[in-house]
Amino acid sequence: MNAPTQFSSVKEVLARLRETNYIADTRVATAVYIADRLGKPLLMEGPAGVGKTELAKCVAASTGTELVRLQCYEGLDEARALYEWNYRKQLLRIQADEGREHHWEEIEDSIFAEPFLLERPLLKAIRSPKPVTLLIDEIDRTEFEFEAFLLELLSEFQVTIPELGTIAARTQPIVFLTSNATRELSEALKRRCMYLFLDYPEAERERDIILTRVPELPEALAEQLVRLIRSIRQLELKKRPSISESIDWARTLVELGVETIDENVTQETLNVVLKYRQDLERVSQQLKLPPSPHHN
Amino acid sequence: MLERLQSFGQKLREAGVPVSNHEMLVASQTLQHLDWTDREQFKWGLASAMCRSPGHLEVFSTLFDLFFAPEGLELDLDTAPPDLSELDEVELIEQIIKALREGRDGELRRLARAVLDTLSKEASGGFLLYRALRTLDMDRLLQRLAEREGVDEFEQNIWKMEVQSRLERLRRILEQEVRKRMVEERGAEDVADRILRVPLEERDFATITSDEVADVRRSVVSLARRLATRLAKLRKRGARGRLDMRKTLRKSLSAGGALTDPQFKVKSRSRPDIILLCDVSGSVAAFTRFTLLLVACLQVQFPRIRSFLFIDTTDEVTDTLKSTDPADAIPKALQIANVIWLDGHSDYGHSFKNFHENYIEAVTDRAHVIILGDARSNYRNPEAWVLKDVRERAKRVWWLNPEAPQHWDTGDSVMSAYAEHCDAVHECRNLKQLASFIERLA
Numbered sequence: 001m002n003a004p005t006q007f008s009s010v011k012e013v014l015a016r017l018r019e020t021n022y023i024a025d026t027r028v029a030t031a032v033y034i035a036d037r038l039g040k041p042l043l044m045e046g047p048a049g050v051g052k053t054e055l056a057k058c059v060a061a062s063t064g065t066e067l068v069r070l071q072c073y074e075g076l077d078e079a080r081a082l083y084e085w086n087y088r089k090q091l092l093r094i095q096a097d098e099g100r101e102h103h104w105e106e107i108e109d110s111i112f113a114e115p116f117l118l119e120r121p122l123l124k125a126i127r128s129p130k131p132v133t134l135l136i137d138e139i140d141r142t143e144f145e146f147e148a149f150l151l152e153l154l155s156e157f158q159v160t161i162p163e164l165g166t167i168a169a170r171t172q173p174i175v176f177l178t179s180n181a182t183r184e185l186s187e188a189l190k191r192r193c194m195y196l197f198l199d200y201p202e203a204e205r206e207r208d209i210i211l212t213r214v215p216e217l218p219e220a221l222a223e224q225l226v227r228l229i230r231s232i233r234q235l236e237l238k239k240r241p242s243i244s245e246s247i248d249w250a251r252t253l254v255e256l257g258v259e260t261i262d263e264n265v266t267q268e269t270l271n272v273v274l275k276y277r278q279d280l281e282r283v284s285q286q287l288k289l290p291p292s293p294h295h296n
Numbered sequence: 297m298l299e300r301l302q303s304f305g306q307k308l309r310e311a312g313v314p315v316s317n318h319e320m321l322v323a324s325q326t327l328q329h330l331d332w333t334d335r336e337q338f339k340w341g342l343a344s345a346m347c348r349s350p351g352h353l354e355v356f357s358t359l360f361d362l363f364f365a366p367e368g369l370e371l372d373l374d375t376a377p378p379d380l381s382e383l384d385e386v387e388l389i390e391q392i393i394k395a396l397r398e399g400r401d402g403e404l405r406r407l408a409r410a411v412l413d414t415l416s417k418e419a420s421g422g423f424l425l426y427r428a429l430r431t432l433d434m435d436r437l438l439q440r441l442a443e444r445e446g447v448d449e450f451e452q453n454i455w456k457m458e459v460q461s462r463l464e465r466l467r468r469i470l471e472q473e474v475r476k477r478m479v480e481e482r483g484a485e486d487v488a489d490r491i492l493r494v495p496l497e498e499r500d501f502a503t504i505t506s507d508e509v510a511d512v513r514r515s516v517v518s519l520a521r522r523l524a525t526r527l528a529k530l531r532k533r534g535a536r537g538r539l540d541m542r543k544t545l546r547k548s549l550s551a552g553g554a555l556t557d558p559q560f561k562v563k564s565r566s567r568p569d570i571i572l573l574c575d576v577s578g579s580v581a582a583f584t585r586f587t588l589l590l591v592a593c594l595q596v597q598f599p600r601i602r603s604f605l606f607i608d609t610t611d612e613v614t615d616t617l618k619s620t621d622p623a624d625a626i627p628k629a630l631q632i633a634n635v636i637w638l639d640g641h642s643d644y645g646h647s648f649k650n651f652h653e654n655y656i657e658a659v660t661d662r663a664h665v666i667i668l669g670d671a672r673s674n675y676r677n678p679e680a681w682v683l684k685d686v687r688e689r690a691k692r693v694w695w696l697n698p699e700a701p702q703h704w705d706t707g708d709s710v711m712s713a714y715a716e717h718c719d720a721v722h723e724c725r726n727l728k729q730l731a732s733f734i735e736r737l738a
Contacts, residue, residue, distance in 0.1 A: 010337050026336040031344040037329045038322065045350070074525045091554055182518045191318055194344040197353055231457030234464065236510050263450045278624060287453045 006036050006063045006131075006174065022051070022058035023209045031196040032059060041154050041175035043139075043190065046198035048180055049242030051209075053137055055198075056176040060133035065174065068128075069135045070121040072142045078149060082159060084118040112163040123167070126159055131171040139189075140179040147189050154192045200242065203230060209243060214250040224261045225250060229273065232283055241273045248272050263289055297332075298324055304363050305346070311359060311479075313352045319345060338364070358475050385414065385431060392432065396441060396462050401469075408469045412477065420481060425474040434463055500725050501583040501698050509582075512727070516586050519731055520593030527594075527735065537561035568664045568691075568737065572603045573610070573651065575669030576630060577642040583698040584668045587730060588626050592617055594734070602658055605629065606647035609637035612655065642672055644710070645679035652682045659689045664737065666694045667718075671704070671711040678710045683717035693717065696724040696733065 007013045013029040013036075024032070032055070035042035044052040060067035070081055090111040097107060119127070125134040139147070153159055157169040177193060179185060201209065207226045211217060217225075229246050241249075249272045258265050267289045274280045283289075301324060305315045315323075323345040330341040339360055347353045388411055395403040411428055419427045441459045444452060543559035551557075572591060574584040584605075591601060602614045613629040637646060659665060665686055687693045695718045697704065697711060704711035704721075715721045724730050 010331065010334070026334070027340040027343075030330075030337050030340040034326050034329060034341050034344055038325055040322070042344075074522075075529065087556065088551060091551055091556065095552055095554075182522065187314075190348045191316065194322075195348050196344055197347075197350050227458060228454055231454055231461060234457070234461040262448075266450075286457060287450065 005039075006059075006065075007033050009033070016062040017055075017058055018212075020058040020061045021212050022055060022062075023205055023212055024055070025201070025205055028055065028196065028198070031194060035194040036174060038194070039172050041177055041193045042196055043177045043179065043185075043193035044196045044198055045179045045181050047200070047240065047242060049244040050198045050200060051243055052176075052178040052198055053135065056133060056135040056178070059174060059176070060135075063131075063133065063174070066128070066130065066132045067135060068121050068125040068132050068173075069137060072136065072138045072140075072146075074141055074143070076142050076146055078146075080120060081146070081149075082120050082122045083161060084120065085112070086116050086118050090116050117164075122153060123159065125173050126153070126157065126167055126169045128173075129170055132173045134173045134175045136175070136177045138180060139177045140182050140185060144186065147186050151188055151192065154189070200230075200233060200240075203227070206230070206243065206246060210246055210250045213247045214254060216254045217250045218259075221253060221258070221261065222250065225253070228261060228266070232273065235282060235286060237274070237279045237282060238276045239274070239279065245273045263287075297327060300363070301327070301342075304359065307359050307363065308346060308356065311355045313347065313355050315346050335364075358472060358479060362476060362479060385411075388414070389432065389437075392466070393437065393440060396437065396459070396466065399462060401465070404466060405469050405473070408466065408473055412470070412473055416477065420477070424477070425470060428470050428474070429467070432466075434467070437463060437466075501580075501586065512586060513589065516589050516727065517593055519727060520590055523590075523731060523734060524594055535563050537563040568598065569600045569660065569662045570598050570602070570737075571658060571663050571665045571690075572601065573665065573667045573669075574603065574605050575607070575642060575644070575647075576605045576633075576635060577607045577640075579642070579672065580668070580670050580698050583724070585626055585630075586727070587668050587696065587724075588617070588629075590730060590734065592625065602655075603629075604651060604655065605633045605635050606644075606651070607635040607640055608643035608646050609635060610647045610651040610654070611635050641674045642669075643676050644669065644671060644673040644714075645677040648679050648682035652685065656685070656689070659686055661689065661691055663690045664692045664694065665690045666696065666737075667714075668696050668698075668724075670697055670699050670709065671695075671714055672708045673710055675708050678713045680710075680713045680717060683714055687717045687719075692719045694719060694733075694737075695721040696730075697721060698725055699723070700725065 007016070010026065010029050010033045013033045014024055014026070017024045017029065017032075031042060044055065046052060056069075057067055093111050093116070094107060117123075121134075125132050136150070139150075154175065157172060158166055160166045200206070203226050206229075207222050210222050210225065211219065225246065229241055229249070233240050249269065252269050252272050253261070253265070256265075256269070266287065267284065270280060270283060270289075274283060302320070305320050305323070308315045323342055326341045326345050331337050339357075342360070343353060343356050347356050388407060392404065392407050392411070395407055408428075411431065412424060415424060415427050415431065438459060441463075442456050444455055447455070538561050540559045540561045544555060544557070547557050547559055548555050570591065572588065574588060576584050588603065591598065591603075601617075602612065603617055604610050604612050611633040613633050616629040616632060617625045637643075637650075683693065695711075695714060699709070701723055703709065711721065722729070722733055724733060
């Protein structure tokens with residue numbers, strides 16, 4: 001396995017991510033850079049919608065590598081994540097051989113071979129001839145057992161398939177793991193990764209992000225939007241608006257051709273930012289918005 | 297440098313961040329890739345190797361500033377700021393108001409340090425923070441900042457929210473600065489447990505402060521979601537009955553008659569009826585609230601729940617809890633429930649008697665009765681016969697007590713008088729214990 005590194009300095013990470021419209025800060029860029037240099041997976045934690053998945057996508061885009069994504073869920077197992085034998089095809093093969101004289105060993109060798117293997121994301125990432133970016137999304141949704149199973153992959157970049165032997169990565173993938181911290185991950189897994197906590201960005205960076213993603217938005221409006229969204233964020237809400245909501249809101253304002261955010265605009269578009277009725281009521285109350293006909 | 301890193305790691309460990317040898321090794325590997333002259337880069341590079349949670353990052357930042365270059369040093373070089381030590385309290389406060397108004401964080405940090413400097417002669421540690429907050433008087437700051445002329449009402453309202461978040465920021469800066477002083481004065485160990493608290497799931501309900509209630513509520517909801525998927529899966533697995541030959545044969549047709557995918561009959565299992573009887577008096581309020589919330593979030597698992605609240609008399613709140621979102625409903629239920637009969641001191645005996653008079657027919661032979669409370673009845677008659685009768689009618693009677701077993705039957709606790717008539721009494725002091733009880737129940 002060769003380990004070509006993708007970036008030569010933190011500045012380069014910043015610049016190349018910016019080309020893909022991802023506005024990182026030194027903190028994010030350093031973590032990406034170090035993970036790449038040391039060839040270790042990067043574990044990202046933080047609230048939903050602050051750009052964890054997006055970071056992985058943009059790193060893939062900026063390095064020109066293919067993004068292989070494994071979405072985790074409760075009950076995810078090896079068969080869905082790594083590989084599975086295509087048993088229907090194997091059965092057909094055996095039935096096609098019926099009547100002919102074959103030793104069992106011969107049949108076994110022939111049906112436990114490449115053509116009968118169903119490749120799932122993890123195996124795909126390992127076997128790819130070109131380097132890939134592997135994103136293991138929402139790892140905290142899986143069970144403990146699956147985490148343990150990932151350990152071999154994450155530290156050695158290899159997997160063991162009983163019938164085929166150990167397969168080592170041909171090129172070292174860049175690996176990202178994301179977690180929404182709905183449960184504690186195991187120490188063993190954390191130890192194998194570099195750690196990055198992504199939080200809501202500083203006002204200035206948030207404005208830059210919005211302006212990069214929605215270039216049509218006037219700068220003054222972006223400024224106003226960020227002020228408002230940051231104020232909303234500090235309230236106690238069921239779902240705090242994150243960057244993805246800010247961007248959605250910016251797009252909405254552009255669509256509507258709004259020039260300045262006032263009471264009426266806020267009241268009519270607030271449902272883009274807040275997903276729960278209680279949250280809407282809470283914020284309307286704080287901002288003393290006039291009661292809206294839609295909300296009742 | 298390596299030596300310095302070693303002792304930094306040692307300090308982190310003292311402060312409760314579990315930096316293992318492996319992490320030290322990784323940290324030293326990062327050193328050769330980092331630009332040491334860039335403070336930010338150096339800091340976050342090390343952090344990515346040595347921290348494993350937001351709490352760790354807090355501690356890391358504090359210690360990093362003490363060990364390596366402190367924050368804001370670079371700024372001071374270009375624009376030598378006026379000496380702040382000459383200013384008195386009133387002038388400092390004026391400066392702080394100015395910095396808050398303009399939203400300048402760096403300035404705010406320097407001013408906060410100056411305030412702490414003037415106060416540190418008379419106070420230290422947690423008391424210093426308290427003094428600083430007293431001196432600054434957040435409410436007064438809010439008042440002074442909130443007023444702005446020549447803007448419309450909407451702008452004024454946004455501004456108010458902004459001011460609040462800036463004041464919160466000031467508070468955090470003060471906390472951080474005080475913590476740094478504490479590490480310098482008393483060493484890292486002393487500060488550790490202030491920052492690195494026990495995870496919320498293992499926190500004793502009684503020690504949860506009002507600041508944390510929101511966090512706990514959020515984690516109850518996410519816990520409920522996890523429990524729900526888990527329970528649904530277990531239920532599905534448990535429902536697998538005997539082999540269903542007919543379905544298996546039908547399924548095999550697509551594989552040319554080979555029996556590849558065995559099918560099973562489905563066992564039906566009824567979900568338990570639940571009757572919750574909750575003590576909502578002050579001493580156990582936090583515990584019962586979270587329990588109610590958790591159970592309410594699991595509506596799907598427990599479709600038939602009847603909830604009763606009591607202090608010294610009992611009232612039913614089932615409908616209130618069902619009608620709205622659980623998180624909002626519980627405070628509402630507490631507000632409207634008629635739970636005080638005499639003086640508002642817990643009276644289990646009278647509450648149980650009242651329950652028996654009005655609601656005993658709710659207890660059917662399928663009901664699981666769960667009583668939440670500390671069994672502290674202010675030396676009044678426990679009326680344990682009610683529980684005996686309830687147990688004869690119900691399928692199961694459980695008691696969850698938020699106190700540690702060694703406190704049961706001390707003082708006015710009459711736990712064992714009731715325990716006699718329960719199937720089991722569980723200690724339930726944190727979310728983890730609560731979750732494991734609920735899991736066993738379903």
